[in-house]
Amino acid sequence: MPSSDDVIPIALALYNSPRRYALLVGSGISRDTGIFTASEITDDIIRQIAGNKIQPGQKPQDWYKETHEGRAPTFTSLFGDLPNSKEDRTAILRQYFEPLDRDKKPLIIEPMLAHMSIARLVRDGIISMIITTNFDPLLEEAIRKETGKIPVVITHQSDTRLMEVAGDQCRIVMVNGRYPTTDLKLTPKDLAKYDENLEEYLDRIFSEYGLVICGWSGEHDAGLVKILIAERVRRFALFWCSRDSPEKIPLGIRSALHIATVGIRSANEFFNDLESRIDLLRRHERKTSLTIDSAIKKVKDALRDPRPDLILSDLLHDETDRVLAEVNRSEIIPSGQVDGKACFKNRIEELEQASAPLAAMVATIAYYDDGNFTDLITETIDRLINLSPIENMFSGTLRRITGIQGSTDNYLKYFHKIRLYPALLVIYASGIAAVHKGNLTSLAAILEKPRARRFIGSEMAWKDIPFFDEVNIWSTLWTIEQWTLDYSFERFGKKEDPYYYPTRVIQAIVSNLIPNELYFEAAFDNFEYLYELSYLNQTSGNPSQESFPLMSRVWLKSVGFGGAGKIKFPDPLISYLANIGQKIDRTAFFQGDAQKFLWCMWKYGKIFQVNPPKTDIPHPQGGFPGL
Numbered sequence: 001m002p003s004s005d006d007v008i009p010i011a012l013a014l015y016n017s018p019r020r021y022a023l024l025v026g027s028g029i030s031r032d033t034g035i036f037t038a039s040e041i042t043d044d045i046i047r048q049i050a051g052n053k054i055q056p057g058q059k060p061q062d063w064y065k066e067t068h069e070g071r072a073p074t075f076t077s078l079f080g081d082l083p084n085s086k087e088d089r090t091a092i093l094r095q096y097f098e099p100l101d102r103d104k105k106p107l108i109i110e111p112m113l114a115h116m117s118i119a120r121l122v123r124d125g126i127i128s129m130i131i132t133t134n135f136d137p138l139l140e141e142a143i144r145k146e147t148g149k150i151p152v153v154i155t156h157q158s159d160t161r162l163m164e165v166a167g168d169q170c171r172i173v174m175v176n177g178r179y180p181t182t183d184l185k186l187t188p189k190d191l192a193k194y195d196e197n198l199e200e201y202l203d204r205i206f207s208e209y210g211l212v213i214c215g216w217s218g219e220h221d222a223g224l225v226k227i228l229i230a231e232r233v234r235r236f237a238l239f240w241c242s243r244d245s246p247e248k249i250p251l252g253i254r255s256a257l258h259i260a261t262v263g264i265r266s267a268n269e270f271f272n273d274l275e276s277r278i279d280l281l282r283r284h285e286r287k288t289s290l291t292i293d294s295a296i297k298k299v300k301d302a303l304r305d306p307r308p309d310l311i312l313s314d315l316l317h318d319e320t321d322r323v324l325a326e327v328n329r330s331e332i333i334p335s336g337q338v339d340g341k342a343c344f345k346n347r348i349e350e351l352e353q354a355s356a357p358l359a360a361m362v363a364t365i366a367y368y369d370d371g372n373f374t375d376l377i378t379e380t381i382d383r384l385i386n387l388s389p390i391e392n393m394f395s396g397t398l399r400r401i402t403g404i405q406g407s408t409d410n411y412l413k414y415f416h417k418i419r420l421y422p423a424l425l426v427i428y429a430s431g432i433a434a435v436h437k438g439n440l441t442s443l444a445a446i447l448e449k450p451r452a453r454r455f456i457g458s459e460m461a462w463k464d465i466p467f468f469d470e471v472n473i474w475s476t477l478w479t480i481e482q483w484t485l486d487y488s489f490e491r492f493g494k495k496e497d498p499y500y501y502p503t504r505v506i507q508a509i510v511s512n513l514i515p516n517e518l519y520f521e522a523a524f525d526n527f528e529y530l531y532e533l534s535y536l537n538q539t540s541g542n543p544s545q546e547s548f549p550l551m552s553r554v555w556l557k558s559v560g561f562g563g564a565g566k567i568k569f570p571d572p573l574i575s576y577l578a579n580i581g582q583k584i585d586r587t588a589f590f591q592g593d594a595q596k597f598l599w600c601m602w603k604y605g606k607i608f609q610v611n612p613p614k615t616d617i618p619h620p621q622g623g624f625p626g627l
Contacts (some may be wrong), residue, residue: 006262007270010212010239011277014126019167019314020236021210022129025139028243029114029216029267031100035136036096039220042186043497045078045092061187072189097136097179111142114215117271120144125321126278128167129209131202133221135179156184156195161200165208166313175202175224193223202227208310210236215267217242218250219385229256241270269523290319295357296512299364312365312373313380313463319358323385323422326354330390332415340404340411341483347418348477348487352505355422359429359509366442367433367513374445377430381450384423385467390416405480414479423467424476424502429509435530435576436514436523447534448589468549473502475548478561499553528552529573530589533600537590545607559608567608576615577601581617599624601604 014021027035042081046060054063058116064073111119119142121127130139130151143151147504151170153179154162164171175194176185185191194202206228218225239260240249253259264270290298301312330437332347361374362380365373404411427446434442451464469475477484478498488494490500507520514520535549545563558568581594590597594617601612602624 007273007277009260010262011240011274011281014121014274014463015210015278015281017210017236018126018318019128020320021127021212022131022205023118023127024131024211024213024216025118025267026133026214026216028116028217029271030112030134030136030138031215031267032135033109033112033138035134036107039186041096041184042073042078044096044587045186046073048092049078058128073187080189093179093184109138111138111145113268114271115139115142116146117146117268117275119143120275120276121271122151122170123147124278124282125318128170129165129173129205130171131173131175131205133216133224135174135177135178137178143170143172153178154201156198157182158592160197160201163197163204165201165204166310168265168313173198173201173205183467190220191221191223194227196204199223199227203230203232206230206234208307209230209240210234212241213239214241214264214270216547217248217268218253225250225253226414229253236518258297280461290357292356292360292509293512295319295360296364299361300368303368308375309373312376315378315542316358316361319361320380320383323355323358324387326350327384327419327422328388328390338401340401341481341486342403343420344411344414344479344483345487347415351418351421352425356427356509359420359425359506360420360512362426363429363433363510363513366430366439367437369439369442369587371439371441374442374449377442377445378449381423381426381446381467384426385450385452386470387419403481410480417470420471420476423471424473425506425509427467427471428502428506431522431527431531432506432520433510433513435527436519438583440583440587443530444588444590447531448538466535466538467538468531472548472551474551477502497556499556503553522576525554525570526553526573526576528554529569529577532604533597534590535604536600537596539608543607550604550607555608567610569610569613577613577615579616581615595620 001129039122043060046064047054050060050063050067053067058350061073065071099109101107114128115138118127118139122130122143123146123450132139140151143149147170149170151172152162154171154173156175162171168619174182176191179184202224218228237260238257239262240246240260241264242248243264243266246254246259249259249261262270298315302308302315305311311333358380362377369377395459401408401411430447431443434440434446452462452467452470454465455461456463456465482498484498484501485495488504489497492504494500494502502525506524507517510520514523529552532550532552536543539549545551545555545559554570554573555567559565580597584590584592584594584597586592590600598612598615598617598619601615605612
């Protein structure tokens with residue numbers, strides 16, 4: 001008799017390797033809904049064709065072969081013997097997928113317990129790939145209800161660009177078609193072979209993912225079985241969950257694959273037990289986050305893998321999820337009397353602890369990448385700068401905040417702005433790593449491609465805009481009370497300037513990649529200058545010396561708030577820019593346009609009334625008008 005403990009090995013496998021196992025499900029998960037199987041639909045349509053011509057005891061498909069010169073029925077041939085307009089075909093199929101009750105009213109077919117449990121596994125980031133032989137949309141409906149998102153549905157008619165194997169979003173591969181949008185594979189002849197693109201896609205899935213099979217007998221889908229049992233290197237296990245004994249698994253599958261069989265009572269009970277076991281594992285998980293060193297090691301290990309894109313996608317997605325869970329945590333300010341300075345410091349440290357491993361991961365990719373994973377960098381930053389609003393940061397009724405110079409509203413603004421601190425750490429850490437290594441295509445993915453989705457009141461429209469005005473050290477960390485100066489002294493023993501604290505935090509994140517302090521200091525200033533030029537290239541406003549994105553560490557040390565000094569470019573920056581034209585050429589930074597880069601250097605020079613450093617970029621004849 002199957003036991004609920006039998007599901008434990010599967011729960012452990014899925015929990016420890018999230019989004020690395022695919023589900024292969026068949027009619028068994030929809031059986032209790034009353035929806036017909038492919039074989040049942042085929043037999044019923046043949047009966048409609050044959051009328052009373054089928055002899056007692058004769059199988060409908062045998063009758064069809066006898067009366068059609070030995071040819072097996074196919075989806076197309078069945079409808080060739082019936083009224084064949086599109087409307088007729090839809091009406092015939094509707095009786096199987098949209099049945100009526102005795103009063104001719106539509107029966108409402110809802111997702112079953114199995115569908116909903118699968119949907120919650122998708123919601124919780126355990127499953128992202130589902131292969132199904134079913135035609136119905138019940139899994140789609142369940143996932144939409146639980147996640148609020150529409151999964152990507154893939155059939156033989158889908159664009160091959162949708163046929164991705166990365167776990168970045170949920171995909172449902174409906175191998176036998178989808179009612180009512182495609183033809184359906186109903187008959188043995190239909191099921192013997194798949195479209196070439198779909199076959200290749202399934203081969204990639206079976207190569208990259210482990211499998212949990214449930215509600216599928218393997219008896220009728222000959223083409224799918226052929227792809228499944230093909231010789232390949234398998235990185236993850238294959239679990240076969242069935243109410244029948246293991247001997248009922250088709251011999252061809254048993255002999256070709258190493259299968260772990262699990263006895264179940266029903267699909268509903270199995271997926272419910274699986275969800276419960278994984279939830280139990282999650283609740284007992286040790287709440288220890290990655291260290292910076294272990295985060296870097298995970299990325300380095302992934303880069304050595306034959307398919308690093310799959311692993312890196314999961315790593316960044318999972319770690320970004322963890323950061324966003326902390327960023328979006330509400331009620332972070334306690335009720336009653338609040339020490340404003342201590343509470344803000346606590347929040348900064350919480351966000352640093354949560355986001356430092358992610359910043360180290362992205363920095364490692366930017367350091368070693370040759371341009372293959374820039375989309376992952378951009379996607380991570382996009383998620384960190386486009387945050388869901390938080391309405392309630394206060395717990396209960398706030399009575400009094402001590403140690404603040406402004407109003408309670410200003411204090412709340414500090415906490416809203418600090419939500420972009422993880423984005424700042426990721427952008428700076430990865431940008432410094434990219435600049436140090438000379439990977440300007442990675443730098444373009446960091447500074448030029450991410451976009452903040454914001455509502456522009458003056459235009460009464462949503463716009464995708466650069467992030468610089470919001471994600472900079474001053475906008476994110478600065479307070480009227482200048483608390484970061486005190487934090488810097490408490491943590492690092494220096495109360496130097498507002499830049500010292502974030503600089504040391506960022507240095508700790510990238511110290512594994514840039515251990516030499518002098519090299520780090522040079523890369524920091526070089527990055528900030530390129531950050532400023534990228535800002536000037538993308539902004540539509542009229543920036544000035546008081547624009548936060550232009551108030552770099554170099555500005556602070558040479559010009560300062562009084563504005564009495566002149567920008568003094570550090571020697572490492574002058575040296576870095578000497579051959580910047582060669583570095584920009586054939587990269588995505590400034591779209592490879594060195595002249596545009598030079599124009600921004602002169603624009604910067606005009607704002608600060610200094611001549612830009614010399615470069616290897618030739619000046620256009622007549623210079624730049626207005627500069």
